[in-house]
Amino acid sequence: MFGEMKTFFDTYAEHRRNHRPSSYYSYLEKTSNFHGYDDLRWLQQGADTREKKEVLYGYLEKHELNDPQYKRFYSMYEELGEDLGYIKKEEYVSIPKSLILDYMKEMVEDDDSDWYRANFYKHSLNGKEGTSR
Known part of the structure:
Protein backbone atom coordinates (compact mmCIF):
# COMPACT_ATOMS: atom_id res chain seq x y z
CA MET A 1 0.00 0.00 0.00
CA PHE A 2 2.76 2.47 0.97
CA GLY A 3 4.71 1.71 -2.23
CA GLU A 4 1.65 2.39 -4.39
CA MET A 5 1.00 5.72 -2.66
CA LYS A 6 4.64 6.74 -3.04
CA THR A 7 4.53 5.88 -6.75
CA PHE A 8 1.32 7.89 -7.15
CA PHE A 9 2.80 10.98 -5.46
CA ASP A 10 6.12 10.65 -7.31
CA THR A 11 4.24 10.51 -10.62
CA TYR A 12 2.14 13.53 -9.64
CA ALA A 13 5.25 15.49 -8.61
CA GLU A 14 6.95 14.68 -11.91
CA HIS A 15 3.86 15.79 -13.80
CA ARG A 16 3.88 19.11 -11.91
CA ARG A 17 7.57 19.62 -12.75
CA ASN A 18 7.13 18.90 -16.46
CA HIS A 19 3.77 20.54 -17.22
CA ARG A 20 2.89 24.19 -16.75
CA PRO A 21 -0.60 25.40 -15.83
CA SER A 22 -2.60 27.01 -18.63
CA SER A 23 -2.90 30.17 -16.54
CA TYR A 24 0.77 30.97 -17.24
CA TYR A 25 0.13 30.92 -20.96
CA SER A 26 -3.10 32.94 -20.59
CA TYR A 27 -1.10 35.58 -18.77
CA LEU A 28 1.41 35.73 -21.64
CA GLU A 29 -1.42 36.39 -24.10
CA LYS A 30 -2.78 39.28 -22.05
CA THR A 31 0.36 41.01 -20.81
CA SER A 32 2.46 43.57 -22.61
CA ASN A 33 5.33 42.92 -20.20
CA PHE A 34 8.53 41.49 -21.57
CA HIS A 35 9.73 38.20 -20.09
CA GLY A 36 13.30 36.96 -20.18
CA TYR A 37 14.63 34.00 -22.09
CA ASP A 38 14.89 31.72 -19.03
CA ASP A 39 11.22 32.21 -18.15
CA LEU A 40 10.10 31.59 -21.71
CA ARG A 41 12.37 28.57 -22.04
CA TRP A 42 10.87 27.12 -18.84
CA LEU A 43 7.40 27.60 -20.32
CA GLN A 44 8.50 26.10 -23.63
CA GLN A 45 9.80 22.99 -21.89
CA GLY A 46 6.42 22.52 -20.24
CA ALA A 47 4.32 23.35 -23.30
CA ASP A 48 2.60 20.01 -23.76
CA THR A 49 -0.22 21.17 -26.06
CA ARG A 50 -0.37 22.90 -29.40
CA GLU A 51 -2.26 25.81 -27.84
CA LYS A 52 0.52 26.48 -25.33
CA LYS A 53 3.15 26.39 -28.07
CA GLU A 54 1.07 28.78 -30.20
CA VAL A 55 0.85 31.23 -27.29
CA LEU A 56 4.64 31.23 -26.93
CA TYR A 57 5.11 31.53 -30.69
CA GLY A 58 2.71 34.47 -30.79
CA TYR A 59 4.43 36.10 -27.82
CA LEU A 60 7.79 35.97 -29.59
CA GLU A 61 6.23 37.50 -32.71
CA LYS A 62 4.39 40.19 -30.69
CA HIS A 63 7.65 41.32 -29.10
CA GLU A 64 9.52 41.02 -32.42
CA LEU A 65 11.90 38.40 -31.04
CA ASN A 66 11.65 36.41 -34.28
CA ASP A 67 14.75 38.16 -35.61
CA PRO A 68 18.10 36.33 -35.94
CA GLN A 69 19.85 39.14 -34.06
CA TYR A 70 18.21 37.81 -30.88
CA LYS A 71 19.91 34.42 -31.14
CA ARG A 72 18.40 32.52 -28.21
CA PHE A 73 14.89 33.87 -28.72
CA TYR A 74 15.14 33.25 -32.46
CA SER A 75 16.26 29.68 -31.83
CA MET A 76 13.22 29.19 -29.59
CA TYR A 77 11.01 30.80 -32.25
CA GLU A 78 12.32 28.37 -34.88
CA GLU A 79 11.87 25.33 -32.60
CA LEU A 80 8.28 26.29 -31.87
CA GLY A 81 7.64 27.07 -35.54
CA GLU A 82 8.94 23.64 -36.55
CA ASP A 83 6.84 21.93 -33.88
CA LEU A 84 3.74 23.79 -35.08
CA GLY A 85 4.49 23.19 -38.77
CA TYR A 86 4.91 26.90 -39.60
CA ILE A 87 8.62 26.62 -40.40
CA LYS A 88 10.15 23.90 -42.54
CA LYS A 89 13.49 22.66 -41.27
CA GLU A 90 16.22 22.72 -43.89
CA GLU A 91 18.32 19.62 -43.97
CA TYR A 92 21.98 19.79 -44.86
CA VAL A 93 24.18 17.02 -46.06
CA SER A 94 27.74 16.97 -44.86
Missing part, protein backbone atom coordinates in the same frame (compact mmCIF):
# COMPACT_ATOMS: atom_id res chain seq x y z
CA ILE A 95 30.18 16.27 -47.69
CA PRO A 96 33.81 15.45 -46.89
CA LYS A 97 36.39 17.86 -48.32
CA SER A 98 38.16 15.01 -50.08
CA LEU A 99 35.04 14.31 -52.19
CA ILE A 100 34.69 17.98 -53.08
CA LEU A 101 38.35 18.19 -54.10
CA ASP A 102 38.05 15.02 -56.19
CA TYR A 103 34.97 16.44 -57.91
CA MET A 104 36.74 19.73 -58.61
CA LYS A 105 39.75 17.88 -59.98
CA GLU A 106 37.48 15.98 -62.38
CA MET A 107 35.88 19.27 -63.46
CA VAL A 108 39.32 20.70 -64.26
CA GLU A 109 40.36 17.63 -66.18
CA ASP A 110 37.08 17.46 -68.10
CA ASP A 111 36.87 21.18 -68.88
CA ASP A 112 40.44 21.73 -70.10
CA SER A 113 39.95 25.41 -69.37
CA ASP A 114 42.90 27.68 -68.67
CA TRP A 115 40.93 29.50 -65.97
CA TYR A 116 40.33 26.27 -64.01
CA ARG A 117 43.95 25.26 -64.37
CA ALA A 118 45.26 28.67 -63.32
CA ASN A 119 42.92 29.10 -60.33
CA PHE A 120 42.42 25.56 -59.13
CA TYR A 121 45.96 24.26 -59.32
CA LYS A 122 47.56 27.21 -57.54
CA HIS A 123 45.92 25.94 -54.34
CA SER A 124 46.94 22.79 -52.55
CA LEU A 125 45.34 19.67 -53.97
CA ASN A 126 45.43 16.73 -51.59
CA GLY A 127 48.55 18.19 -49.97
CA LYS A 128 50.46 18.67 -53.27
CA GLU A 129 51.33 22.27 -54.16
CA GLY A 130 51.27 23.43 -57.76
CA THR A 131 50.16 20.18 -59.36
CA SER A 132 49.84 20.61 -63.12
CA ARG A 133 48.73 18.44 -66.02
